[in-house]
Amino acid sequence: MTKTILTVDDSRTMRELLRSALVEAGFNILQAEDGIHGLEVLRENALPDVIITDINMPRMNGLEFIEAVRADRGLRAIPIIVLTTESDPAKKDRARNAGATGWIVKPFDPQRLVGAINRVAA
Amino acid sequence: MSALDEIRIVFFQECEEQLQELETGLTAMAGGETDADTVNAVFRAVHSIKGGAGAFALKQLVGFAHVFETTLDEVRQGRLDPGPEVMDVMLRSADVLNDLVAAGRDGGEVEAERTAPLLAELERLAGKGPGGHGGEDEDETPFNFDDLDFTPVAFDLGDLGDLDGGGDGPKFRVSFRPRPELYAKANEATVLLRELGTLGPVSTTCNADALPLLDALDPEGAYLAWTIEISGDVTEAQIREIFEFAEWDCDLTIEALGLADLSEIAVPDAGADTGISVADLLARIQGELTGAPAPEAAPEAAPAPAPEAKPAAEAAEKPAAGGEKKEEAAPVIRVELPRVDKLIDLVGELVTTQAILSQRLEESGAATTGSDLMNSVEELQRLTRDLQDSVMAVRAQPVKSVFQRMPRIVREVASATGKKVGFQTRGENTEVDKTVVERLAEPLTHMIRNAIDHGLESPEKRLAAGKPEEGTVTLSAAHRSGRIVIEIADDGAGINRSKVREIAVNKGLIPADAVLTDEETDQLIMLPGFSTATTVSNISGRGVGMDVVKQSIEALGGRLVITSRPGFGSTFTMNLPLTLAVLDGMVVRVEEDTLVVPLASIVVTFRPQPEDLQMIGAGQAVKVRGSTLPLIDVGLKLGYRTAPADPLTGVAILVEGDNNRRVALLVDDIRGQRQVVIKSLEKNYRPVPGIAAATISGEGRVALIIDVDAMMSDQSFDQFILGNEPIAAE
Numbered sequence: 001m002t003k004t005i006l007t008v009d010d011s012r013t014m015r016e017l018l019r020s021a022l023v024e025a026g027f028n029i030l031q032a033e034d035g036i037h038g039l040e041v042l043r044e045n046a047l048p049d050v051i052i053t054d055i056n057m058p059r060m061n062g063l064e065f066i067e068a069v070r071a072d073r074g075l076r077a078i079p080i081i082v083l084t085t086e087s088d089p090a091k092k093d094r095a096r097n098a099g100a101t102g103w104i105v106k107p108f109d110p111q112r113l114v115g116a117i118n119r120v121a122a
Numbered sequence: 123m124s125a126l127d128e129i130r131i132v133f134f135q136e137c138e139e140q141l142q143e144l145e146t147g148l149t150a151m152a153g154g155e156t157d158a159d160t161v162n163a164v165f166r167a168v169h170s171i172k173g174g175a176g177a178f179a180l181k182q183l184v185g186f187a188h189v190f191e192t193t194l195d196e197v198r199q200g201r202l203d204p205g206p207e208v209m210d211v212m213l214r215s216a217d218v219l220n221d222l223v224a225a226g227r228d229g230g231e232v233e234a235e236r237t238a239p240l241l242a243e244l245e246r247l248a249g250k251g252p253g254g255h256g257g258e259d260e261d262e263t264p265f266n267f268d269d270l271d272f273t274p275v276a277f278d279l280g281d282l283g284d285l286d287g288g289g290d291g292p293k294f295r296v297s298f299r300p301r302p303e304l305y306a307k308a309n310e311a312t313v314l315l316r317e318l319g320t321l322g323p324v325s326t327t328c329n330a331d332a333l334p335l336l337d338a339l340d341p342e343g344a345y346l347a348w349t350i351e352i353s354g355d356v357t358e359a360q361i362r363e364i365f366e367f368a369e370w371d372c373d374l375t376i377e378a379l380g381l382a383d384l385s386e387i388a389v390p391d392a393g394a395d396t397g398i399s400v401a402d403l404l405a406r407i408q409g410e411l412t413g414a415p416a417p418e419a420a421p422e423a424a425p426a427p428a429p430e431a432k433p434a435a436e437a438a439e440k441p442a443a444g445g446e447k448k449e450e451a452a453p454v455i456r457v458e459l460p461r462v463d464k465l466i467d468l469v470g471e472l473v474t475t476q477a478i479l480s481q482r483l484e485e486s487g488a489a490t491t492g493s494d495l496m497n498s499v500e501e502l503q504r505l506t507r508d509l510q511d512s513v514m515a516v517r518a519q520p521v522k523s524v525f526q527r528m529p530r531i532v533r534e535v536a537s538a539t540g541k542k543v544g545f546q547t548r549g550e551n552t553e554v555d556k557t558v559v560e561r562l563a564e565p566l567t568h569m570i571r572n573a574i575d576h577g578l579e580s581p582e583k584r585l586a587a588g589k590p591e592e593g594t595v596t597l598s599a600a601h602r603s604g605r606i607v608i609e610i611a612d613d614g615a616g617i618n619r620s621k622v623r624e625i626a627v628n629k630g631l632i633p634a635d636a637v638l639t640d641e642e643t644d645q646l647i648m649l650p651g652f653s654t655a656t657t658v659s660n661i662s663g664r665g666v667g668m669d670v671v672k673q674s675i676e677a678l679g680g681r682l683v684i685t686s687r688p689g690f691g692s693t694f695t696m697n698l699p700l701t702l703a704v705l706d707g708m709v710v711r712v713e714e715d716t717l718v719v720p721l722a723s724i725v726v727t728f729r730p731q732p733e734d735l736q737m738i739g740a741g742q743a744v745k746v747r748g749s750t751l752p753l754i755d756v757g758l759k760l761g762y763r764t765a766p767a768d769p770l771t772g773v774a775i776l777v778e779g780d781n782n783r784r785v786a787l788l789v790d791d792i793r794g795q796r797q798v799v800i801k802s803l804e805k806n807y808r809p810v811p812g813i814a815a816a817t818i819s820g821e822g823r824v825a826l827i828i829d830v831d832a833m834m835s836d837q838s839f840d841q842f843i844l845g846n847e848p849i850a851a852e
Binding site for chain 2: 010011012013014016017020024056057058070076077078079080085096099100101102103106107115116118119120121122
């Protein structure tokens, strides 16, 4: 069955890059522009198989978004992959502490992205 | 166009937006607004640009953005005080970032002389350079572009000979015991086992020893462990990659069984993510060469021995989004402009067709007032008009985007001239047609340069004149009478009228004995060939004269007016239409033709009475509302007739043009008011004096739209005012 990925990123460029890579790889996608929007999309759509989120976003950042998803019984089982700009271990730790399942470093290689999704998507 | 090219376009559009955010935010910070929201927005703008730029391998941009971002982070963390000196560096960095984005877009580079000094200053501020402070918990290594390349390094160890154990028996034994946190983060043991199975044949044993009795079982606990033996063409790195996200939350050991295949050891992430050093790698290779098990793997592959978690940085990430944020924006979709324009065109045609239909129905007698047919026709007319308004609104944009580019101009000119300038903007959210917004940039830039270069006095002169040392330039926008009015005001010395007059006379632009009001004198500086100052400045004199400025404004259907008070400053006022596509007009008849007078120019219409008429010189004048004004016979002026019409048989329209100058236009009859779709005469035919544009009338014929100001043009000295040059105030 085709898997659905929710991408949460305030950068249109990143959303487009993700969309292009994911659609190419045969995924369905949902998009959101920040954490709050992400939660809205989760409320209003069939649950995605994986969420990919940026950290630095207005309104609700990625860490708060992950915490919110993990705190919600209906959503908590969804794997979340965090997009980080650099290999900043501290940032990765914070994301992990918030409940991130995995991470991808920007700029990402589409194959690695798909690989990461496969490692977390049931 | 490839998908990536399209995303590239999106990226640069987004950069523009981010750069504006940056400018707005930095300006606010420089003005003392250093709250977390503002600082975070600024940080995010640079961060976003960097993130996208990485995808397009724009190294120079990424490198600069990275250093800029690092310094901004210092401010964000409260370790660097955003004082004037710091903000000055930030603002100049934003300018360079602007240039870097432009260079990235156009495929160029920015000279290192421009970037290097700022990079040094940014690094010094961030505490990295000599004499800097803090930074002890920041990344101490100087920024290296190559850090940002995450291309896996291809290790070719084929020369080491055939060390392959043969590939028959299992090659690795993986022991995997998840902890509850693994599941809490939505990692899934079964998924990992499945993925291991994709690497090669696996033999999996589940260890359920830790599984308690049901009453002691915590549904969120983790009790199972697995041992997996993998054979086939598989490397430890591949296995480790599968457990990349999980290994923190599980006990994991990977044992090489027998001799490992060294022919394709890949280094995951080139050290970027897992931080495997070359030394570690060599140790591992050494281990494999000697046939020993790989050195204890789990901790070694942990993130780099880089500085440990940064508590301060962590603390700052959180308040970044705490509590309620800026006002909710309405949902937005992006539409390509040609689609909107096509829609506008079609609606324009629809409006015209609807007008023709209404007229035909009326003429046919089928639609009488109050009849059902007439009601339907009126309803159609109303809907068409609403539709048109709605479609036009799609093209409307706030002038903010162009206003935001101006602070940079101000900084540049101020620093080049040594003047102190406070710059203010008002009405940034005033909306106007996108094309108007776009075409405003150039005239605004030029006028702002002028205002500082020629308008404002030097700090010494200002002090001597009892003014504050810092001059003020104000840029404002507002809607007025269905048009947008944009003003650039300075509090400088004002226009030196005697000097202007002297120059104009010397250049033969006006007769030596011309009698001009102050107001008229001020407009002289817009004459073509009115050369300015005795000293040519390289700021204003960038090859674009005020005549070009005025022309570009007029090309948009706008007017430019100058007002000045000696000693108090000058104001340049632009009055522009909100849209270039439609116009509210009064439809009039002259001889057998239909003309349109822009409604915005009309003050009142009236039938001239014999006692109000008089001859002044060769021209006719009419008395209206207490003043006597020229009465211009439109038919005569535009060549529809050769002899003047009798004013008593026609209708006069009092119109007001630039500078509140008024005249009365004499037409034969008035047919009504209508919104008309503007068709450019210049594009479809050629410019015609006295005519601004054309439209299609209700009868389906071409109707010309009168250029009110051109109608007045030979009533006074105005014929001279066609273009202009900047004027020197000193």
